[in-house]
Amino acid sequence: MKNHLNPGINWLHVRQRLYQYALLMRLHKPIGIFLLLWPTLWALWIAAEGFPHPGVLTVFVLGVILMRSAGCVINDYADREIDPRVNRTKDRPIASGRVSPDEAMLLFMGLCFSAFLLVLTMNTFTILLSLGGVMLAGVYPFMKRYTHMPQIVLGMAFGWAVPMAFAAQTNSVPKIAWLIYVVTVLWAVIYDTMYAMADRMDDLKIGVKSTAILFGDADRVIIGILQVLMLIALYLIGLQLQLGTVYDIALFITIILMVYHQYLIRYRQPAMCIQAFLNNNWIGAVIFITLVVSYY
16 A cells, blocks of 8 residues: 555656756756866877777766866855856856755765766876865865966866876876876966956956956957967977877867957957857867877
8 A cells, every 4th residue: 555644755856956956067068078078088098199998088088077067066156155146147056046055065075976986996196196186176166266367276177187197097197298287277277268258247246356357458468378378388299299290280270269269259248258268169179189080
């Protein structure tokens, strides 16, 4: 006989909660996953001089998804007093009250723990390096209150998968890994400054800091300088690894994409700045495809 006093699990409620958690993790906006994934894949392919070990590749792809999701959760937790005051973010799960701060912290810890379980399947060196990655991911969302350069911390957090990938594949972190890390940090500052340019007016009103505010009217010029520095670092990577003509073509395509991004942000219109941010995904894809072709 069915016990009406104990109807069991309310699956509708469970689905609703999971849906809100998915929104909080930005799974409906995977651009952040791709921007974090591309440098990780660059590092894995270079470290392995071709196709990386399938187990290592699986761990890092899943780890990227988990840690990017964790980063979104802790970011919204840190901004829970700010997001309700900004039109673009006021409907986010925590800001709108659909997910409580306590729920968000439990989700963040669960995602980090899951990622750490994956890392435990790697060597000791990779496990030790992962601790730095967790620290950077946890610190970044709070940096916008204390420094105008949270984008650099974001780049350091996103790029930390690079030395980890080399450690997992080769049990070492050679100089080339740190050069790729520098590229990743420069790239993150470039695209996240474009993103911050779209939020500049709101950030000024609520007192949040960013490189877009720090750079002011020189934002496009400084982004251009950073783009040149990134290209130089990418060229040095190709030179050191002797990747050849195919890689040179990729650098040429990257230059075209960067010029296009400058065109998009020329009037600093928020929608165009967001479009430039999103289009950076193609830079990561072009370089990765070139690496795959070069090694085969």
